[in-house]
Amino acid sequence: MCLSLSCSHHNPIACIVPPYMLRVLALRGDPATADMARSLLRHDEQMRDERAAFTSLPPGLQGVLPAADPDLCCPDRRIHDGEFRAALPGRLVRSEGDGPSGIPDADMAYDSAGQVFSLFAEEYGRNSLDGRGMPLVATVQHRRNYNNAFWDGQQMAYGTGDGKIFRTFLELSVIAHEMAHGVIQHSGGLIYENQSGALNEHVADVFGALAQQRVLGHEVHQADWLVGRGILGPGINGVALRSMKAPGTAYSDDLLGTDPQPWHMDQFNTTTDDNGGVHINSGIPNHAFYLFCAYLGGRSWEVPGRIWYKTLQDINNPMASFSDWADQTLRAASALEGAGSAPVLLLRRAWKLVGIAV
Amino acid sequence: MIIEIRSHGGFGGITAAAPPRRIDTDAQPADRRAALCAAFRPGALSQLAQTPCPGCPDRMRYAITVTEDPTQSPHSITLSEGQLPPEMLDLIDSV
Numbered sequence: 263m264c265l266s267l268s269c270s271h272h273n274p275i276a277c278i279v280p281p282y283m284l285r286v287l288a289l290r291g292d293p294a295t296a297d298m299a300r301s302l303l304r305h306d307e308q309m310r311d312e313r314a315a316f317t318s319l320p321p322g323l324q325g326v327l328p329a330a331d332p333d334l335c336c337p338d339r340r341i342h343d344g345e346f347r348a349a350l351p352g353r354l355v356r357s358e359g360d361g362p363s364g365i366p367d368a369d370m371a372y373d374s375a376g377q378v379f380s381l382f383a384e385e386y387g388r389n390s391l392d393g394r395g396m397p398l399v400a401t402v403q404h405r406r407n408y409n410n411a412f413w414d415g416q417q418m419a420y421g422t423g424d425g426k427i428f429r430t431f432l433e434l435s436v437i438a439h440e441m442a443h444g445v446i447q448h449s450g451g452l453i454y455e456n457q458s459g460a461l462n463e464h465v466a467d468v469f470g471a472l473a474q475q476r477v478l479g480h481e482v483h484q485a486d487w488l489v490g491r492g493i494l495g496p497g498i499n500g501v502a503l504r505s506m507k508a509p510g511t512a513y514s515d516d517l518l519g520t521d522p523q524p525w526h527m528d529q530f531n532t533t534t535d536d537n538g539g540v541h542i543n544s545g546i547p548n549h550a551f552y553l554f555c556a557y558l559g560g561r562s563w564e565v566p567g568r569i570w571y572k573t574l575q576d577i578n579n580p581m582a583s584f585s586d587w588a589d590q591t592l593r594a595a596s597a598l599e600g601a602g603s604a605p606v607l608l609l610r611r612a613w614k615l616v617g618i619a620v
Numbered sequence: 621m622i623i624e625i626r627s628h629g630g631f632g633g634i635t636a637a638a639p640p641r642r643i644d645t646d647a648q649p650a651d652r653r654a655a656l657c658a659a660f661r662p663g664a665l666s667q668l669a670q671t672p673c674p675g676c677p678d679r680m681r682y683a684i685t686v687t688e689d690p691t692q693s694p695h696s697i698t699l700s701e702g703q704l705p706p707e708m709l710d711l712i713d714s715v
């Protein structure tokens with residue numbers, strides 16, 4: 263909160279509105295409000311710096327409290343139009359603070375990138391994808407009739423779909439999934455093949471779903487647990503690309519085939535396609551995460567999201583197997599919730615139910 | 621030259637992400653034919669396969685088969701989308 267000390271020469275709105283709210287306004291307000299919030303935040307930071315110069319922690323607390331990231335505030339979004347060609351990033355059409363571009367895909371990418379930034383910043387204390395405030399660069403209208411979205415190591419890219427198999431890729435769970443690949447990359451990474459690759463996909467799906475649920479305010483039993491809801495073409499028999507609640511049931515179609523995701527280790531798919539089935543076997547940890555959330559109830563982006571985020575930060579094993587990941591989630595849950603706590607017991611039960619002994 | 625391209629993978633991890641393509645370079649206008657023949661020469665494709673593609677989450681994979689001479693066996697290679705230069709992807713999309 264603002265200190266009354268700083269109000270004498272401080273914009274009164276910044277004193278009434280705490281920095282947290284200003285960050286929300288900077289993120290979600292209309293361009294004029296967002297501009298005002300950003301300028302107040304800059305001012306507020308200046309004040310904090312000035313205060314810090316006159317303040318020091320008691321010797322016992324130095325090095326104990328986590329260092330607050332002074333830049334954990336606002337996203338720096340840069341949305342480009344690929345103009346249906348493959349070169350990245352394309353023509354810049356909307357920068358941070360700009361009004362709508364008039365290109366619906368670009369404006370959706372902009373708004374959603376803000377919502378995903380907000381999930382990681384406000385719930386897990388992470389400043390952008392790299393934890394150091396990197397710009398959120400995205401290209402929409404990438405290539406022609408392109409049925410895909412991806413993270414290329416530096417930016418997100420979204421096709422428009424061909425209108426038959428896919429109608430769009432601008433959907434929050436998809437956007438959050440791609441951005442989560444960036445977070446994973448900057449958290450030590452998970453090698454993109456076999457079980458570690460399926461974990462990479464799993465973690466991206468988890469934060470894809472959580473971003474969506476948080477925006478909708480959906481608790482576990484209200485949420486649909488779908489990834490890519492509504493992105494399939496109008497003639498395709500399916501609701502989404504993947505289901506975390508019921509892997510293997512998202513679609514069943516003459517053209518697309520049947521959703522191949524298993525939910526139990528007994529159905530683990532050994533294949534060389536798809537980098538060793540990374541988009542297939544992710545169904546197993548996806549379902550364990552869903553079960554854990556369902557046992558726990560409430561908002562999944564809170565305790566379960568925090569446990570998964572901490573696991574990603576702590577695992578330090580790019581070649582982790584499902585079993586390594588499950589063990590690390592239990593360590594994270596014990597650290598955050600207590601060794602004998604209900605979340606730890608329920609988490610162990612969830613992993614057991616999908617055939618992973620922990 | 622006959623170029624056949626099957627794509628799979630991508631965000632959906634599905635095999636039918638795009639319909640298979642068959643390009644007969646003889647049926648293309650002269651400038652496009654020249655561009656296609658240069659880009660899809662087996663030697664050029666093998667060189668692209670050396671391009672590193674670290675991580676490459678959600679990228680499409682292209683199984684490419686090139687038949688230069690019907691009397692000889694075709695050349696097949698699978699490349700990640702990240703290994704193909706943008707001009708080549710535009711070329712594929714333009715056909």
Ligand SMILES: [Zn+2]
Binds near residue numbers: 443631677
């Ligand atoms: Zn992915």
